[in-house]
Amino acid sequence: MKILFVLTSHDQLGDTGKKTGFWIEEFAAPYYALLDKGAEITVATPKGGQAPIDPSSDSEDAQTKDTKRYKEDKDAQSVINNTKKLADVNASDFDAVFYPGGHGPLWDLANDATSIKLIETFNEQEKPIAFVCHAPAALKGVKGKDGKALVNGKKVTGFTNSEEAAVQLTEVVPFLVEDMLQENGGIYSKKDDWAAYAIQDGNLITGQNPASSELVAEKLLAALKK
Secondary structure: OEEEEEOOOOOEOOOOOOEOOEOHHHHHHHHHHHHOOOOEEEEEEOOOEOOOEOHHHHOHHHOOHHHHHHHOOHHHHHHHHOEEEHHHOOHHHOOEEEEOOOOHHHOOHHHOHHHHHHHHHHHHOOOOEEEEOOHHHHHOOOEOOOOOEOOOOOEEOOOOHHHHHHOOOOOOOOOOHHHHHHHOOOEEOOOOOOOOOEEEEOOEEEEOOHHHHHHHHHHHHHHHHO
């Protein structure tokens, strides 16, 4: 199993002067769930090099068994500090792609032509494509084989408007994931704020929030074993 992880290169939280990036838990939980099952994982970002970690995901109350494992894992840290450039990766070299969230993707991956083409290629090759929390933002400009939005008519989830309101960033983010998915024709569903929830429709797998990252990894693993 060769799996590509795509992380954000964006580290500025709008005009707030605060930092953002990817959410550690959403990388670490799927990374270890898949790694421990023998997957070979490559990590890429739009700019290559060090992927920015969202400081909020590094706080004491955000820690999990997987983030603690990451903190002691020099190999995984090296992977994050030396990501490949997205333009240099080829979908044909991988069996699946996974996008962890954090607020960063709302600014770069949502509009990144290389990322959009990559997801479209994975989809054309009928390989699993998975996203969690804010990462479905990367689907914003992605088209399916029919030329319509990829999420059109598909069951999807992602970070909810009420969760965004709870973290007080509704006015900061360039768009709301829940609204965008619905505007693109996605059949959006969700559970309570912060509840673990992931949904699969064909080769498309989406998860609602950080707590859903392991569920997404499990669905991805199951899809690869078919």
